Amino acid sequence: MDALKKIAESSVKQEIPEFSIGDTVRVDVNIREGERERVQAFEGTVIARRGSGVAETFTVRRVSYGVGVERVFPLHSPNVKAVSIVRKGRVRRAKLYYLRDRVGKAAKVKEQIR
DSSP, X not given: OHHHHHHXXXXXXXXXXXXXXTOEEEEEEEEEETTEEEXXXXXXXXXXXXXXXXXXXXXXXXXXXXXXXXXXXXXXXXXXXXXXXXXXXXXXXXXXXXXXXXXXXXXXXOBOOO
């Protein structure tokens, strides 16, 4: 078991910013199309974080052309090039699944003022 922990520690990224639930983030993802590679940005609200260590994931939700789109990203994946925080959100829940039922301005998260 110790060998697995050492392998997992070596693949954990160190340069990940501190973001939490309710924050709006821009995730730069490496996309492979045949033999070509490109970086695509996915911007939305973080509605969930789960797992720990090398297996930690986070779910980002955005509305695109009136349709809700959610993507689950492994935090330490080599395909996730960068995570940048666009704005901080002020929420009182650990999971924001209730945003799935809301439409328009009701689905907005208030901004945290520091």
